Amino acid sequence: MTPDVRPLVAGNWKMNGTRESLTEIKAMAEGVQGALSEKVDALICPPATLLYVATALSTDSPLMIGGQDCHQDASGAHTGDISAEMIADCFGTYVIVGHSERRTDHAETDHLVRAKAQAAHAADLTAIICVGETAGERDAYQTLEVLKRQIFNSVPETATAANTVIAYEPVWAIGTGVTPTADDVEIAHAFMRAELTACLGEEGRRMRILYGGSVKPGNARELMSVENVDGALIGGASLKANDFLAIYRVYETLMA
Template sequence: MPSSIRPLVAGNWKMNGLAAHLSELQTMATGFEDASGGAAEALICVPATLIDRAVKSVAGSDFAIGAEDCHVEEKGAHTGDISAEMIADCGASYVIVGHSERRTNHGEDDATVAQKAKAGWRAGLTAIICVGETEAQRKAGETLDILERQIAGSVPAEANAENTVVAYEPVWAIGTGLTPTVEDVAEAHTHIRSRLVEALGEAGQSVRILYGGSVKPANAAELMAVQNVNGALIGGASLKADDFLGIAAVYSG
């Protein structure tokens, strides 16, 4: 892993958060640099209803705000959908695409995820492309094959460290309290790195690979120390400032 890769501590609020929760976000933004020792970058991806207000609430800090999904088109007759351009217009700088909950609940395939990543780029957003296996796939010994297929199908050939982050989230570990072993995480992230280099060439060496799946302050130090783990994509623990900053603190040295 190139030493120049700066870790990213990212949160995904999912379908959580009202205006009253922005005070937690402000606490995160004001405390993150001290918590991380300035060694990492911070991002929270919020529901579309909060993007504009979240951006304003962290104004003046280096704390980034992102969205949780986008439509592939710039505009059109897509009632209820939100384009990447609309997200960027609110001041966000990232968008999550291909989260397992989108793949499962909305039937999104690898090709759709790649299209959404390109839509994010079109609007000037960095795409966080999620990959990961289900419990059944892991038990069948298919983890590395699934990751290889998802990388090949979901990560466009034009991806690089500036426009793309990859997040490995074993589906069976999301919100369950279950966590892969350090050895499991190392194997998955090494495989993802090798597939990115194979697909993107030298650019694949610098793309950040985040680990997600029941990350919390108690296990963050062990997980973030794994080779090719360049940060975290945090679910439930990103809703509370104390938990989020506790995870960031693993980078304070």
């Protein structure tokens, strides 16, 4: 954890979830209420089809709701896309940009990710900018080089500690059940902290850096206790309220 930085536990549902799944969001909205919510933020990013109803279910809860992606333009002839303004109009407060699955499946570049983050800021959304190396880059000992490039090119000048979160997601660890060691995570997060501070000064020092990649209730405590890890971006384990809340409640002991 980083001193004086409020942790964030975020869930990315990806292309999962129907109306039946809203019972999980309702349970999460109820489960994050309590004293811990005064110290730790909780966020779920469901598919766009559930966004508005999810925000309605969490109206009286500390649980925040966000989008999984946004277009870089506010509106226009972009069939199938969703703008940051549309997410805000559904009362979403966050949006994930630059996830490795978007970078790979849709050939998104650092510069496009940067434009999407700027669009999020213009709509008063907090952008979660994802960075991380592939297995090939890791094997070639290029992890820090990749992180440096992605941070420099993907984080816009409009970024502050209030409107931007960085999520380190090693591509080779996403959905594989394989996680880097705590030492590997510590090295990567310390490097990113130094880069963000060099670029943004105090804003970079206070910016939240999440770890993502096969985070589960069984390994959350070890990962989230690492220095400069300010929470988690969770994939599959965020689909079920019991798993998500178990990870969220790790902070009950970490912050005791």
